[in-house]
Each structure stands twice: as C-alpha cells, then as structure tokens.
Amino acid sequence: MSFNTFGHMFRVTTWGESHGPALGATVDGCPPGIALDETYIQTFMDQRKPGTSRFTTQRREADEVRILSGVFEGRTTGTPIQLMIENTDQRSKDYGDIATSFRPGHADVTYHMKYGLRDYRGGGRSSARETAARVAAGGVARAVLASMVPDLVITGMMVQMGPHAIDRGRADLAQVSQNPFWCPDAIMAAEWATYLDDLRKAHDSVGALIEVVAQGVPAGLGAPIYAKLDTDLAAAMMSINAVKGVEIGEGMAAAALTGRENADEMRMGAGTPTYLSNHAGGILGGISTGQDVVVRFAVKPTSSILTPRQTVNVAGEEVDLVTKGRHDPCVGIRAVPVAEAMMACVLLDHLLLDRGQTGGLRGHIGS
Numbered sequence: 020m021s022f023n024t025f026g027h028m029f030r031v032t033t034w035g036e037s038h039g040p041a042l043g044a045t046v047d048g049c050p051p052g053i054a055l056d057e058t059y060i061q062t063f064m065d066q067r068k069p070g071t072s073r074f075t076t077q078r079r080e081a082d083e084v085r086i087l088s089g090v091f092e093g094r095t096t097g098t099p100i101q102l103m104i105e106n107t108d109q110r111s112k113d114y115g116d117i118a119t120s121f122r123p124g125h126a127d128v129t130y131h132m133k134y135g136l137r138d139y140r141g142g143g144r145s146s147a148r149e150t151a152a153r154v155a156a157g158g159v160a161r162a163v164l165a166s167m168v169p170d171l172v173i174t175g176m177m178v179q180m181g182p183h184a185i186d187r188g189r190a191d192l193a194q195v196s197q198n199p200f201w202c203p204d205a206i207m208a209a210e211w212a213t214y215l216d217d218l219r220k221a222h223d224s225v226g227a228l229i230e231v232v233a234q235g236v237p238a239g240l241g242a243p244i245y246a247k248l249d250t251d252l253a254a255a256m257m258s259i260n261a262v263k264g265v266e267i268g269e270g271m272a273a274a275a276l277t278g279r280e281n282a283d284e285m286r287m288g289a290g291t292p293t294y295l296s297n298h299a300g301g302i303l304g305g306i307s308t309g310q311d312v313v314v315r316f317a318v319k320p321t322s323s324i325l326t327p328r329q330t331v332n333v334a335g336e337e338v339d340l341v342t343k344g345r346h347d348p349c350v351g352i353r354a355v356p357v358a359e360a361m362m363a364c365v366l367l368d369h370l371l372l373d374r375g376q377t378g379g380l381r382g383h384i385g386s
Contacts, residue, residue, distance in 0.1 A: 025255065027246075028371035029163075031156040031364060035104075036138050037146030043103040044152040046159050048371065049089065051097030053163050060084050060102070060158035067154045067356040081107060084155045095159075102155040106148075120332040120340050124322025131333070147260040147350060150357040157360020160367040167370060170235040173362050175355040176201045178315070179228035180211045201355040219348045224321035227351025231256075231314050231358040233366060236301060238291070238309035239381055240369040247305025248312075248369055255361040256316045261350050264317040268300020283308075290385055307369075314362065318351040 024032040028048045035042025061084055068082035082104055089100030118139045121128040126145035130137040137143060164171050176195050178185050185204035194205050202208040218225055241248030253265045264271075273281055276298070283299055285292040294310055301312035323346040327339045347353060373379070 025258065026364060026368045028375065029160065029364060029368040031153070033149055033152040033156070035106075035149070035152065036143040037106070037141035037148040038138070038143070039106060041103050041105045042149065042152050043084075043101065044156040046089070046100040046102065046156050048368075049095050049097065049100055049159055050163060050167075050371075051095055053095040053166050054093060055086075055090055055095050055100075055159065055162045056093055057084055057086055059162060060086075060155055063154050063158045063161070063356060063360065064104070064151065067151060067353050082151055084158075095162075100159055102152065102159075104151050104155060117340065117342065119334070120338055121330050122322060122340060122342050123328045123330050124319070145260070147347075147353070150260060150354075153259075153364075154356055154360045157357075157363045160360070160363035163367050164363060164370070167367075168235065168237060171366070172234045173231065173359050173366075174234070175229060175231040175359040175362075176203050177227050177351055177355060178203075178230045180214065180349060180351065181225040181227070183207065183210060183214060184228070200352055215348055222325035224324050224346075224348045224350075226320045227318045227349055227354070229316055229318060229351055229354055229358050231355075231362050233301075233312040233362055236307050236309065236312050236366060237370070238307055239377070240307040240366065240373055241302065241305045242372070242376070243305055246372070247302075248307055248365070249300070249302045249305060251365050251369070252312070252314050252362070255365050256314060256358060259316070259318075259354060259357050259361065261318045261321070261354070262316045263319050266315050267302060268313050269298040270300075270315060273298065283310075287385060292384060312362075312366075314358075316358070318354050321347050321350045 023034065024030055026048070030047045032045045064082045064084050085103045087101040087103055089096055089098050117127065121131065125142060127137060127139070130145060141148065174192055174195065177200050180200070185202060185207045189206060190203040192203055194203050195201050198205070198208040200208050200211050202211065249267045252267065256262060256265045269276065269281065281298050283297060284295040286295065287293065291309065294308065297310045297313065299308065300314065301308055301310040323342040325341055327341050330338060330340050332338055
C-alpha cells in the first residue's frame, strides 16, 4: 500500500493498524532547535482519545505517545521524529463475524477488491484509529508554529450534528472546551446530548459538520496553481476518515451569492489592507490574505451500528450483518482534534515552503 505520506517540506508518514500492537507517525522536515517533549504532544492526544464521555466509543486507550527519535535534550535535532502509540485495548473477537462479510458503508469491500485481502479487525488501516498518529504529528507541527508564529491560534469546533446546527448569534469560542461536543453554542450542546442519547438507544448514528479556524495566519502562504493553500487544506481534511465534503470560507453557499455580495471589499489599514468581510475564508488565488483561514467539512454517520444491514460476503452470498464492537455514535466529535492537527501540519508545511521560496519577503502596499 503506497501513499501513506503527506506534505511537501514538513512530511508526515503514518503507519500501523487499529488492532495491531502499535501505530504512529514519522515526521520529517521538522526544523531543529524546537522545544518538544512527550508531555506537550500528549495534551493534544488526550483531546482525541476514546472513552472520554458517553458520547464516544468506550474503547479504553491511553493513547500515550512515545518519541523514539529526532529529539535530544528536549529539542528537535532536524532529523526524522518517530512517534509511537501502543494499542492496549483491542477486542479483535468482536470482528469475527465480518471476516468474510463486508460492512455496508465501510472500506471492507474496496480494500478486498483492490488488494485481495484485508485486516478485518476494526478495519485495520482504514480505521479512524489511524488519526491518533495524525494528532501526534500535529503536536509536533504546533510546537514549531508556536516558535515561528506565536500569535497563530487554531480552533476546531462542531457546528452541526445531523440536522441540528448551532445558532451563530450565540456562538462563543470559550464554550468549545466546556462540553464534550466542541460546540460553541451552549444551548445547542445540551440539545445534542439528548439527541445523541436517543440515537444510541436506537442503535443508530449521525453525521456532523466540523469547522476549524486558524487566526493569525501570515499573509502570503501558498502558491498559485498546483500548490494552493486551499488545495492542500482541502486534500488534508478530505483524507480524514469518514469525511465526504470540504469547503473553504463561504464554500458551497457562495453559489447562491452575487458578485457584489461575495467579493471581500477592502480599506487601507495600518500598512496593510483591512477586509470588510471574509467570504474567501482567508485565501485568495491559493494564497493566504492574513485573515482567519476557515475550513469546514462534513463527516458521514458512523457505519458500524447494531442494526442489521443488508450486504454480501466473499462467496457472493446475500446476508444480513450486525456490526459488533465499540463505536462512536457520532464520529464527528473526535474528528475535531484531528482537524486541528491537519490544519497545523498544512500551515507549517506552507510556512516552510514560503520561507524557502521567498525568504519571507513581501510586496509593499501604501506609502
């Protein structure tokens, strides 16, 4: 299986399976001299790990990350950083019934058709557990960003669960860390709790809409045509398990706007343009404007549910299948820290690319 690496200058390769002994990431291209230790990365791992509330899978994984290389006396050396996370709470017996049957909505059937075999224990490489490695790599990226762009802040949040969207008028970023849904709307978070409890009791699941915002992004990141910042952000978010759609800024809603409504007008600020709106999501022509970079993506409902579904098996027989195991009723909840990690990795990658191409030089506006 190829294509387990993403990034240009800051390159991340993830490895491992859901029910193997361990999984992790190899990070290459990290600048030397950055303060980094396992405790720092663990703060982000703890945000994603399973079993943190009744609304996520009850698989109990500590998700403790170990740094095996690339760090000496608390600082990065510039050599590859190897990160490892051991799996400690696998229950592979839960997946015996799907060894020869394909779960609807999963990658079981496509992995079988492409490779002729698959690791059926929790989905193997296609499991969302792979995202633990991304969060670990994102922790490395955040350490570098904190050093190079101290004012940059990345915030992920859930803005819709099923048909229930937040009220933007009530949105308060301070609320994001105060509930298990990363929801900026306290009233909607309470409604989601009841809604999701009912879905769990009905052996069902639901999708979600995630938004991640990067504030303090320098202007000038990204390049025209094939190295656009929004191109790489869209690819990074789409690569997250269960994501079925990505949009930047106004996104799909831009199709309903007029040119007069959509264009972000400008006035002159203190040595730089001031934008009167941000329909572009902080990116024009693939290059950051200096405004907030705003990305949203849709996560499909968890396909593993305790309701019988029609499918086929390897022999071509039609069967009904119940997927056992411990699964998230809304996988979008734990996708939020993953989204933040992917945003961090892409922004750092483009920061390093820009430093290599332009040395940080910028065009001047004004007298």
